[in-house]
Amino acid sequence: MRRADFTALPTAPRAASSLAIVALGLVGIVGSGGGIAFLPSDCPPGMDCNAAATPVPLVQPARVTAQVGTSVTFSVTGLNVPASQTTYQWARSSDGGVHYVDIAGATTDTLVLGSVNLADDATTFRLTASANGASGIAFAHLAVSAGPGLVFADGEFPVAQWLAAPLAAASAAAPTHSEERVATGGRPGAYRTMTFQLAPEAAMGGVAYTSVADGYDPATQGAVAFIDYSEDGISLDTQSSVATQSAMLLEQAGRKYIALPPDAFPRLATTWQVSQNTPTLRAPDFAVLDGPPCQAGGSCPDFSSSGAPMRFGYWRLSTGLRGAAIAHGIDNWRVTVWRR
Amino acid sequence: MNCQREQPLRGVDLKHRLRDRRFGEAIAVGECKRAALLVFVGCVSLSVGVLVYLADRVASHAALIPSIDALGGLHLFGALGQWLPSFVHPLAFSLFTAAVLKRGAAAYGGACAFWAAVDVAFEVGQHPALAATWTAALHGELGEWAIARATLRYFLLGTFDPYDVCAAMLGALLAGAALLFFDYSQGGRHASS
Numbered sequence: 001m002r003r004a005d006f007t008a009l010p011t012a013p014r015a016a017s018s019l020a021i022v023a024l025g026l027v028g029i030v031g032s033g034g035g036i037a038f039l040p041s042d043c044p045p046g047m048d049c050n051a052a053a054t055p056v057p058l059v060q061p062a063r064v065t066a067q068v069g070t071s072v073t074f075s076v077t078g079l080n081v082p083a084s085q086t087t088y089q090w091a092r093s094s095d096g097g098v099h100y101v102d103i104a105g106a107t108t109d110t111l112v113l114g115s116v117n118l119a120d121d122a123t124t125f126r127l128t129a130s131a132n133g134a135s136g137i138a139f140a141h142l143a144v145s146a147g148p149g150l151v152f153a154d155g156e157f158p159v160a161q162w163l164a165a166p167l168a169a170a171s172a173a174a175p176t177h178s179e180e181r182v183a184t185g186g187r188p189g190a191y192r193t194m195t196f197q198l199a200p201e202a203a204m205g206g207v208a209y210t211s212v213a214d215g216y217d218p219a220t221q222g223a224v225a226f227i228d229y230s231e232d233g234i235s236l237d238t239q240s241s242v243a244t245q246s247a248m249l250l251e252q253a254g255r256k257y258i259a260l261p262p263d264a265f266p267r268l269a270t271t272w273q274v275s276q277n278t279p280t281l282r283a284p285d286f287a288v289l290d291g292p293p294c295q296a297g298g299s300c301p302d303f304s305s306s307g308a309p310m311r312f313g314y315w316r317l318s319t320g321l322r323g324a325a326i327a328h329g330i331d332n333w334r335v336t337v338w339r340r
Numbered sequence: 341m342n343c344q345r346e347q348p349l350r351g352v353d354l355k356h357r358l359r360d361r362r363f364g365e366a367i368a369v370g371e372c373k374r375a376a377l378l379v380f381v382g383c384v385s386l387s388v389g390v391l392v393y394l395a396d397r398v399a400s401h402a403a404l405i406p407s408i409d410a411l412g413g414l415h416l417f418g419a420l421g422q423w424l425p426s427f428v429h430p431l432a433f434s435l436f437t438a439a440v441l442k443r444g445a446a447a448y449g450g451a452c453a454f455w456a457a458v459d460v461a462f463e464v465g466q467h468p469a470l471a472a473t474w475t476a477a478l479h480g481e482l483g484e485w486a487i488a489r490a491t492l493r494y495f496l497l498g499t500f501d502p503y504d505v506c507a508a509m510l511g512a513l514l515a516g517a518a519l520l521f522f523d524y525s526q527g528g529r530h531a532s533s
Contacts, residue, residue: 017440025433025455028386029462030494032393032425056471078476 055081055129055136063279065143065228065338066116074125074140076109081131083109093124097139100126113142120144121225143226143280145338150221152214152312153334157181157192162313165208165256167290172198175205175318182329187232187272191331194316200323208249208256208289210313216337217309224303224310226280228336229259231314233275235268236327242320244268244328246275248335249313252301255291258315265317268328275330276314289315374526375439381518382435389428396421426463426504427511430455434515448519456512463505466498 058078066072079086090106093099103111111125121144129136154161159181166174175196183190198205218224229248237244245267248259259281268275283303294300302308312335318326394411417424430452437451465474474495482488 014440014442018437021433021436021440022454025429025436025458028429028433029459030490032429058476 055079055086055131055134057127057129057136057138059125059127059138059140061140061279062138063141063143065145065149065226065279065336067148068117068144068146069115072113072116072142074111074127076127076129076138079129086129086131089128089130091126091128093126094119094122096122097124097126111140116142116144118144118146141280143338145225145340147339149228149336149338150216151334151336152211152216153332154211154213155186155332156190157330157333161211161213162192163210163212165210165290167206167208167256172202172204175199175202175207177205177207186329186331191329193236193327193329195325195327196316196318197325198318198320198323203322204317204319205326206315206317208313208315210249210251210311211333212311215309215311218303218305218307219309222339223305224283224307225338225340226282226303227259227338228279229281229334230277231275231333232272232331233268234272234329234331235270236329237320238270239320242318242324242326244316244318244326246317246330247315248276248278248281249289249315250286250301251311251313253291253308255294255300256289256315257286257301258289260285260287272329272331371443374443374522377522378435378439378519382432382439385428385435386432389425389432392417392421392424423501423503423507426459426501426507429511430459430508431511431515434512435519438515438519443523445520448516448523452512452516452519455515456509459508459511460505462494463500463508465495466500468500471496 056079057076059074060077061074064072064074074090076083076088086109088107088109089102090111091100091102093101111127113120120142123142125140125142127138127140129138159179162179164177164179166177168174175198177197178195180193181190182193185191194207194209196205196207216224227248227250231246231248233244233246235242235244245265247261247265250257250259259278261276261278266275283299283301286301288294288300299307301310314330314333316328316330318328320326391411395416415421434448434452434455437455438448441447441451464470474492477488477492482492
């Protein structure tokens with residue numbers, strides 16, 4: 001009978017056996033539960049093991065804009081401890097989060113504001129979730145406008161409606177670019193694709209897109225209180241070395257601004273997703289992307305009634321290997337201007 | 341693989357012996373025994389870890405470990421039971437991995453370092469400072485995948501313990517030392533690759 005020669009065991013079975021052991025080991029770790037919290041036998045002397053069970057609540061929406069007289073609801077959408085063990089307390093702040101006052105009776109996982117008014121504008125709500133002697137907090141921001149928002153939207157993307165301006169990033173040359181309206185496959189229906197050809201020495205490239213269909217003139221249409229922005233985006237490249245980010249674009253008085261999201265610029269996924277959903281953008285939430293620097297003491301951008309006319313759009317920044325061609329798409333571009 | 345017959349080796353030139361089919365068979369038998377021994381020791385170690393969950397902890401909290409009433413609450417390990425599972429896991433899996441790898445300090449070191457890193461990473465992942473990250477991930481795209489969800493729940497519900505980190509590293513170190521000792525003790529009988 002032929003014997004197996006272990007010393008000459010081919011690489012493939014060795015690799016397969018190793019992988020199987022690794023898989024078993026990982027399953028063993030996760031399946032062990034990791035020393036589930038609250039077990040006295042797993043709590044080392046001198047440590048407060050309950051601290052590991054700190055509730056981490058998530059509140060949706062984290063930011064919302066509403067018109068006077070409408071209802072707003074904030075809800076807890078995530079918590080890492082059982083809801084049955086958790087108590088809640090909502091509080092509100094009218095001074096930007098410096099001081100909070102508990103809202104009487106607001107002790108459930110949902111806060112309903114029946115009819116908001118201008119006094120509720122710029123209010124921050126804080127939820128405190130408590131369980132097992134520990135607490136976690138989450139915040140929600142409310143903006144209130146006297147009148148309805150003025151909506152600029154494009155879900156069809158006629159080619160003639162958009163201007164493109166490639167921008168040099170850092171010391172690298174601007175990319176070449178091409179755009180196309182695709183009739184189907186969007187979210188739903190038509191959408192727009194963009195392909196950036198990075199310069200040979202550049203690992204990133206950005207293009208500013210401006211809608212020329214409409215604009216907003218604060219002098220005739222009123223001072224801007226804040227702006228909501230949303231869009232759906234998709235990365236049409238599957239290589240992990242490629243990333244595309246997006247932001248709202250605002251043009252005013254020869255300057256291009258991008259809206260800074262509350263956290264990092266999200267990276268487009270390879271399936272359609274809401275790539276930007278940033279409500280209640282105020283003037284300080286924008287940063288100059290291109291154009292003359294802002295004068296000291298100047299309003300950049302100027303949301304007041306003396307501000308210059310504005311146009312809106314979006315900005316895309318792609319990063320990848322030098323000279324790479326990077327494709328991505330956009331649909332349901334939407335800007336809502338709320339007036340004072 | 342037939343592990344029944346082991347050929348006696350005598351001191352003749354190694355190059356000639358390696359060409360000898362009988363010598364190859366002898367090495368095969370030796371490797372087989374070595375692998376079986378490593379797996380056996382690993383299983384014994386792992387059993388001790390499972391026993392901690394059965395006797396000292398609420399076993400039902402570990403998804404893969406059933407509860408056995410006869411053992412529940414025995415508290416066999418006392419204070420040691422707090423860190424024993426973290427110790428035996430890298431120990432056992434380093435031995436299992438070494439059992440399928442070629443002999444050699446590099447392979448042993450790699451296996452032990454890998455399991456030490458894995459166990460330490462999974463322990464550090466339970467640190468409360470990372471809870472917000474895991475919670476956000478759980479409610480994002482990752483949360484739609486069962487494996488990712490289980491892993492994130494492990495991080496969120498597990499208890500971070502710096503002593504577990506030490507135990508994991510010690511377990512891997514002991515495995516490495518045991519493997520080298522085992523090879524050393526077999527050195528007179530088998531060629532090391």
